[in-house]
Amino acid sequence: MSSSTSSAAVVAQRRRDSRQDQITLLRGSAIIALGYGLGAALQSTYVYANLVPAWQTVSLASRLAANGIAVVVLIAVLAAVRAHRVRRWWTKILVVVVAAAVAGIARYLAQVAFGVYDDPTEATRDAEVLSGFLLGVVSAGIGMWALSTRQVARAKTRAATRDAVHVELAVKALEQEEIRVRRAVAEGLHGTLQSKLVLVDARLGEVLARADGLDPADADSLAWVRKELDEARDIDVRQMSRLLYPDRLELGLVPALRALLGRLPASIATRLTVSDAVRALDDPTGSRLTVSERLLAVRVVEEAVSNALKHGPATSIAVSLDVVQDVLHVSVRNDGDLYVPATAGVPSGTTRLETRLSFVGGRLSLTPGPEKGAHLEAWLPLGAGLV
Known part of the structure; x- marks a missing residue:
């Protein structure tokens, strides 16, 4: 990837992050503000209609419309000042206060315009502006908190991803x-x-x-x-x-395993079963298995063969290869003496191989055979070879 392409990708990612941050802030603030506005309108309409008979003519729609105007103004101010890009805590507080103050004033003016108050007193004005201001502070504050939480979570996720990539590259x-x-x-x-x-x-x-x-x-x-x-x-x-460095490894995994099994004594019958999926990946004209993946798979078979020769006079060894969901499955069975983990223990070579597989996200299993012998299985995730 060229530097210009990489820079363009970084810029595009930043734009997507900024857009998502803005959506998080504005959507969170709007939802909370609408909830408060609806509750306040219902409550005030009920209270005034039952306790102040002179105000029974004030409609719920007028109060809802005024509170809706306040929400729109609050969101518009947050969007206009690009509140989602603010980083310092004191600046965030200032932005929230300013947006809430403008929303509170807009709410009061809308109430007057929609006939909620014909001739409001100063106390009424102050109370409505203050309540609108508090509504805006709480709504915008919760939206800002949601934004900060999202940004922290995103930073942690990407840091973990970078660490994982660095480990994989290492x-x-x-x-x-x-x-x-x-x-x-x-x-x-x-x-x-x-x-x-x-x-x-x-x-x-x-x-x-x-x-x-x-x-x-x-x-x-x-x-x-x-x-x-x-x-x-x-x-x-x-x-x-x-x-x-096993023979014929450069030619592919299957040729290397054939060479390995071909060196065994003639008294040991060998069988190599390879699925079509593995043959397609291990095509000599364009193998998609990396050399390290081939080498590790050969090491699994070598370990199983060594165990069969050391721990029991096996007369047959069967090796099978398959690929399921981008994971190479290597299976080796022998008919030697029954492997009993409680008495035989795990050979040190098998332990080292298990550790080696774990480094690349694979795993190893050594179990007794159905009647005799042992069964060694390995699962190796295929990465670069499938790109």
């Missing part, structure tokens, strides 16, 4: 950095370290080829060293590289 930055480091180390192990081990193995081969001049014990030691280095290169370094 998590994504850490994910990207983790992926970069993993890839760099994996490439270093797979490339540089393996190349050096190959050179060392070749040099040891040359030395052993001239073993006629060596002591038999030394020759055996060199042969043992060469064998150990070859196993370290072929097993330890390669496996460490895969653990850091």
Whole structure:
């Protein structure tokens, strides 16, 4: 997003906020003022009609009209002075007092104009102006309070939203950095370290080829060293590289899982079930799953496979992938020894994986199988990959 677009969005948001603030203030003040005005008109009409016979001709409509004029004037003054933009408390009080005073005077003048009073005394005038003023103060004050409450709530909500966005961005930055480091180390192990081990193995081969001049014990030691280095290169370094950055991860989640399951012993039957929704997201020509999402999903399957190999001689492992409402569901079942949480406990690797999933809003579940084995499930919300 360019800076000009961002600035335009900020200006538009401020205009919407200002408009909503104005609506909150004016609507709140008007509702309260109309309520007070209606109640005052009904009360005064009843009292005067029953206690002052000479005033029985004063209609309710005239009093309602005068109070309505006062409400309109009150709202007009608040709108004219842009009361919704006032920030200092003393300025708010001043605005409320001025608007209420104008409304009180307008109410009295409207009463005279509508024939509520033919020849009002000064006491009557003062009483009506004061009552109108108090009506305006209470109404505008409540409207101003509603406005302030709305502004505080909006500020807190947006601050919480900004904090959440910052946390999300920080998590994504850490994910990207983790992926970069993993890839760099994996490439270093797979490339540089393996190349050096190959050179060392070749040099040891040359030395052993001239073993006629060596002591038999030394020759055996060199042969043992060469064998150990070859196993370290072929097993330890390669496996460490895969653990850091799984094979075929760049091609997609499904290829990476196929490569992972393909490395299991032939005595273990494996099954990978992938829904159409996952295939659509993981299309190699344009995958919408991020590398971090793929890596985390592969880590779930790796953990389940490791548990199946460590905690029971499983003969089958079934992996299934599905997407429901933008959440990737990973399920791994095995038929090894029955997993009993009370005695087996939660493996430390599973605990770390659960913590890792919680950082991105996901969760993990490890439960016993229906008859034997264990069932590991993970739910991973998909974010950037679906944008």
